[in-house]
Amino acid sequence: MINQLFTRSDKFPGWWVVGACFVLLAMSSGVGFYGLAVYLNAFSNEFGWSVSSISLATTSFFLVGGLSGLWIAKFIATHDVRIMILGGAVLGTVALYMLGFVEHRWQLFAVYILYALGWSAAGLGPATTVVTRWFHAKRASALAIASTGLSVGGIVVTPFIKWIIDEHGIRGGSPWLALVWLVGIVPVTILFLRPYPQPFGWLPDGERVAEGETPLVTGTPLHEAVKSRFFLAVSIGYIFAMGAQVGAIQQLVKLVEERTDKGTATAAMIVLSTMSILGRFAGGRLIPRTSMIRFTIGTAGVQAIALAALSFMESALPILLSIGLLGSTLGNMLMMQSLLIADRFGVLDFPRISARVALISFSGTAGGPLLLGWLHDAAGGYRTSYLAASMCSLIAVVIFSMAGSSKIATDATDPIGVVVDPKRG
Numbered sequence: 001m002i003n004q005l006f007t008r009s010d011k012f013p014g015w016w017v018v019g020a021c022f023v024l025l026a027m028s029s030g031v032g033f034y035g036l037a038v039y040l041n042a043f044s045n046e047f048g049w050s051v052s053s054i055s056l057a058t059t060s061f062f063l064v065g066g067l068s069g070l071w072i073a074k075f076i077a078t079h080d081v082r083i084m085i086l087g088g089a090v091l092g093t094v095a096l097y098m099l100g101f102v103e104h105r106w107q108l109f110a111v112y113i114l115y116a117l118g119w120s121a122a123g124l125g126p127a128t129t130v131v132t133r134w135f136h137a138k139r140a141s142a143l144a145i146a147s148t149g150l151s152v153g154g155i156v157v158t159p160f161i162k163w164i165i166d167e168h169g170i171r172g173g174s175p176w177l178a179l180v181w182l183v184g185i186v187p188v189t190i191l192f193l194r195p196y197p198q199p200f201g202w203l204p205d206g207e208r209v210a211e212g213e214t215p216l217v218t219g220t221p222l223h224e225a226v227k228s229r230f231f232l233a234v235s236i237g238y239i240f241a242m243g244a245q246v247g248a249i250q251q252l253v254k255l256v257e258e259r260t261d262k263g264t265a266t267a268a269m270i271v272l273s274t275m276s277i278l279g280r281f282a283g284g285r286l287i288p289r290t291s292m293i294r295f296t297i298g299t300a301g302v303q304a305i306a307l308a309a310l311s312f313m314e315s316a317l318p319i320l321l322s323i324g325l326l327g328s329t330l331g332n333m334l335m336m337q338s339l340l341i342a343d344r345f346g347v348l349d350f351p352r353i354s355a356r357v358a359l360i361s362f363s364g365t366a367g368g369p370l371l372l373g374w375l376h377d378a379a380g381g382y383r384t385s386y387l388a389a390s391m392c393s394l395i396a397v398v399i400f401s402m403a404g405s406s407k408i409a410t411d412a413t414d415p416i417g418v419v420v421d422p423k424r425g
Contacts, residue, residue: 006194012206013194013200014135014204014206015142016192017130017131017134017192017193018131018134018145018146019192020189020191020192020193021128021131021149021193023184023188024123024184024185024188025123025124025146025149025150026149026152026157027153027180027184028119028123028149029150029157029158030158030160030161031153031157031158031161031177032119032123033153033246034153034154034157034158034249034269035157035158035177036250037250037251037269038158038161039170040055040058040253040369042169042170043108044254046170051251051254051377052370052373052374052376052377053105054108055250055251055373055374056370056373057105057108057109057112058112058250058370058373059370060112060113061112061113061366062246062365063363064113064120065116065117065120065123065362066120066363066365067362068120068121069355069358069359069362070355073129073351073352073354074352074355076125076129076351077351080195081129082189082190082195084121085185086189086190088117088119088121088126089118089122089181089189091117091118091121092118092119092178092182093118093178093182096174096177097174097177098114099111100172100173122185122189124150124334124358125351125354127146128147131146132347132350133197133204133347134204136204136347138205140287143335144281144284144331144335147331147335148277148331150331151327151330152273154270154273154276155269155273155274157180158273159266159270160180161177161180162253162266162269164176164177166262219349219350220345220348220353222349226353226356229402229404230344230404231344233399233403233404234337234340235356235360235361237399238360238364238396239360239363240395241300241333241393242333242334242365243363243365243367243371244307244389244393244396245303245326245329245330245333245393246364246368246369247367247369248310248372249330250372251369251372252269252272252323253265253268255310256319259313259314259315259319260315260316264319267320268319271323271324272326272327273330274324275323275326275330276328276330276331278328279328279331279332280331282328283299287339292336292343292406293400293405295332296400297401299329299336300329300333300394300400301394302325302328303393304391305390306323307326307386307387307389307390310322310323310326310386311385337361341357342354343407344406344407364392371385372385372389375388
């Protein structure tokens with residue numbers, strides 16, 4: 001029945017693929033990205049470990065995730081992406097189960113490294129690659145819907161994860177974390193995810209392949225893309241933008257609990273994710289009407305304002321309002337990374353180009369939590385930490401301004417193309 005959905009239906013199945021990626025990203029963010037903030041708080045409270053030491057484990061998580069993304073991108077360029085995602089499901093399940101056996105800090109590092117491999121293999125890189133293959137003209141809308149799973153994970157999955165940890169602790173809750181991860185990834189991958197539309201008689205966006213037509217995948221080769229000013233500016237800009245964003249989010253639960261209470265901390269994650277959804281859909285309507293790079297610059301600027309506000313707020317309502325403003329930038333900042341690369345360089349080498357941008361920016365993603373955690377311990381609070389994050393966002397604004405336009409090489413105009421092999425992942 002599911003195969004008929006892709007081969008015999010007159011309705012374009014690409015939106016089922018988007019739905020599958022939505023679920024994958026909900027698990028990736030809810031149990032992984034946002035979940036790390038919950039685990040940081042739990043290990044700090046249950047073991048009495050310093051925030052900076054746990055933040056260093058979070059840094060190792062993102063570094064390994066970024067480094068492994070290069071090999072993952074190379075693999076999914078020539079193999080079925082579902083193999084990689086299912087492998088990530090298994091690795092993540094084992095790592096989350098082992099989280100309950102951590103007694104020493106070095107063990108936390110080992111578990112986080114294993115989980116980072118699973119998280120990267122079943123997360124953002126494979127999901128955005130698949131959506132980019134299935135949609136060209138409607139790519140912004142498709143990516144907006146799929147990446148909304150990141151926010152829904154924060155709204156639905158992370159509060160559930162936090163409830164499990166609050167009720168059972170790390171040791172008692174880890175089997176449940178592993179089960180949520182496994183059940184959330186495996187069925188939807190097998191049933192509804194497919195690597196390319198062409199083998200099923202479809203072109204991107206829903207056009208049928210004409211009889212005798214040879215579909216092409218076009219774009220800029222990797223070796224040319226990495227030499228461009230646009231690649232360098234976007235990559236380096238995202239070091240600061242994502243370092244500020246991820247560092248702030250990973251410390252957010254602890255910041256809110258220190259200044260208010262546990263209930264407000266749970267509400268903060270819901271507000272953050274809800275505003276991320278609303279901001280992303282607003283962005284989806286604005287992006288086709290404006291320059292993508294200007295939109296990215298504006299998003300980084302608003303992020304700087306929100307982080308500066310958070311550094312000073314001490315009571316529940318102002319904190320939640322500041323978090324809401326931060327959330328409005330959250331989804332768009334992450335989504336724009338894939339959109340900028342696809343818009344400028346096309347689909348041909350998208351997984352490998354995107355993986356290299358992600359690897360460079362992961363140095364910020366990894367360093368952000370460590371920097372904010374160290375500043376927290378050194379200053380005895382989060383004011384200095386979040387002011388530093390705000391400054392990083394402003395640096396990103398300056399660097400993005402040097403990128404130039406993304407509308408240079410597109411799928412419709414780039415003369416470079418290769419025939420799609422239906423066996424490719």
